[in-house]
Amino acid sequence: MLVEIQNLNIMFPSQHGLSHAVRGVSITLGQEKLGIVGESGSGKSISARAILRLLPPAARVTADTLRFDGIDILSATERQMRAIRGRRAGLILQDPKYSLNPIMTAGAQIAEAWRNQTKGSKKAAREAALDLLAQVQIRDPKRVADAYPHELSGGMGQRVMIAMMLAPDPELLIADEPTSALDATVQAEILRLLEDLVSRRGMGLILISHDLPLVSHFCDRVAVMYAGRVVEELGAGELLQAKHPYTRGLLECLPTLSHPKLRLPVMARDPAWLA
């Protein structure tokens, strides 16, 4: 197993004692695509970030098991973590505008990520960067490699981000809302690209999103989170057989083209879901 999480709990100190953000989440992941879906504050992002130990210092993390490829994350040294982060496991964030270095060219950033893992000359790194840009289907890798992030569109920026994360040839990719800042047409392209790369390289993918139909389209399995818990886990094709009222509510409150509704059903939140 690439990722094993058993009974993960994350708490943050607040004015009224501890706020319990993640409550007993268990997830396992092999070489497959797992989607984590939930609304803001459901704990989906921090659950995934706990794997890389990328939480604010104030967070209190406990778990029965929290392992990446057998390495116990809770007791790993900073040195061990550095060997995982950005090398064996990459993180793709929502908005390339904020997550790329604005004063480095795209090519230089990818080359830097590559040299982090592989020893090689500047020239070899540049070649590798161009090759990676071609792999994320950029038509003119030379031009993009010499461009600064502000000279790129959102979709191009996200491809650069993906190329950079692929540079060290990781085993796991965590994509946190990778396409929320992008147009619908670009969104589909980027997700198809991710799906293709992940299958071809035999990587594990965790795709975090608030968009349930989108995620189930691209993942093998989907975990639905509500208020810090996984309330339901579904195979991608089983979306319509979802049992939990929260999952059903998420699907029903979406306006659709195919089934027009005069009024959108509003989610009635049952306090029992929290129990």
Add this chain to the structure above:
Amino acid sequence: MISVQDLRVKFGPVEAVRGVTFAVGEGSSFGIVGESGSGKSTVLRALSGLNPDWTGRMTIAGTALTPKRSRDFFRRVQMVFQDPYGSLHPRQTVDRALSEPLLVHGMSDIDRRIRQALSEVALPAAARFRYPHQLSGGQRQRVAIARALMSEPEVLLLDEPTSALDVSVQAEVLNLLADLQDRRKLTYVMVSHNLAVIAHLCPMIGVMQAGEMVEMISAEDLRAGRTQHPHTTDLRRLSAELEEA
């Protein structure tokens, strides 16, 4: 109620909006969809008076719009933005945000109007003395809508009003917008990149690409797939594909 003819907007040498024409009847909704950079928001900003650099002819309720707008225009036409966190003053309470339009337009009975506005957008009375950071995203967008309603406008310009919200909250806000329109006979122009959201609220939809309105289509024709322009067909196919999942 609203008519726009051959609207053109230039940013330096770039023509962002290239001759857009549409009309919206009183109490109806018109939707504009398109990708980033298609010029959809630019149309809305020219209409709202936020961008005085345009040519063409725009009228609202029969009055031709000039680059500089009167105070009365800003009373009758209000705008709601995508991100309520960015459009509310972080250090002003909801009470202050809602009373400002009333003071600007010299309207009386402030206390009653604020109470009424809060109940109209289904916010608890206790929200009145809160700051934006003490509210959830959906509540903040309700405050932004309430603020837009304070001056009793006839037209609301909605720029991606639900894109920053969770789907469950999006449903609530879309229902609220539909109710308000019914009750107050408001005219909406709504911009979004989400076809399903636009088609839910707007019976007529304009599709923009590279500054031009390439197709004008009814929500009904769009749902049935009777699209004319390839760009509309593409957008519809993408949206429908995801629904099948």
